[in-house]
Amino acid sequence: MEKRDLYDINKNLTGETIYKGEQIPKDRYILVVLIFIQNSKGEFLIQKRSPQKDGSYASTGGHPKTGETSIQGMLTEIREEIGLDLLPEEIKLYYSDRDDEENVFFDLYYMKKDIDLSTLILQQEEVDFVEWDSLEQIDKLKEKGKFKISHYEALERLRKLL
Numbered sequence: 706m707e708k709r710d711l712y713d714i715n716k717n718l719t720g721e722t723i724y725k726g727e728q729i730p731k732d733r734y735i736l737v738v739l740i741f742i743q744n745s746k747g748e749f750l751i752q753k754r755s756p757q758k759d760g761s762y763a764s765t766g767g768h769p770k771t772g773e774t775s776i777q778g779m780l781t782e783i784r785e786e787i788g789l790d791l792l793p794e795e796i797k798l799y800y801s802d803r804d805d806e807e808n809v810f811f812d813l814y815y816m817k818k819d820i821d822l823s824t825l826i827l828q829q830e831e832v833d834f835v836e837w838d839s840l841e842q843i844d845k846l847k848e849k850g851k852f853k854i855s856h857y858e859a860l861e862r863l864r865k866l867l
Contacts, residue, residue, distance in 0.1 A: 707724065709771060713733070740815065741863055743817050749860070752833075760833075761851060765787055775812040788825050788828075798814055
């Protein structure tokens with residue numbers, strides 16, 4: 706079972722950990738990472754999550770494992786979920802914040818790269834398929850309630866920067 710590092714309100718590691726699924730203790734936070742990969746046509750790499758993960762459309766992301774930094778965790782999630790090996794300098798942190806209601810820090814990453822989807826190796830337990838979608842297609846998925854809302858909100862932050 707995966708362990709997650711706990712942080713204090715200032716995003717300092719506390720040395721404490723919890724297992725995936727355990728309740729986050731009061732005054733402690735976990736870290737969530739998410740990336741939006743955009744191709745040269747302006748489309749975004751979107752994944753259809755497996756039914757056991759809720760079946761929604763979303764971007765690639767997750768929780769760094771114990772001992773991983775934010776960027777290391779992001780690279781691990783990309784490798785595990787879609788089979789893409791990247792270098793740290795290929796991805797850019799574009800937003801970081803804290804959600805006190807959920808006790809979560811979130812780091813949002815962006816990368817512009819053309820990727821041949823047929824070369825990706827999807828993690829069956831997490832991802833049904835991937836596709837390139839325009840912002841308009843993503844908006845339609847959101848309107849139909851099919852796009853993971855927290856990921857859509859992260860994309861909204863990115864839109865302001867593009």
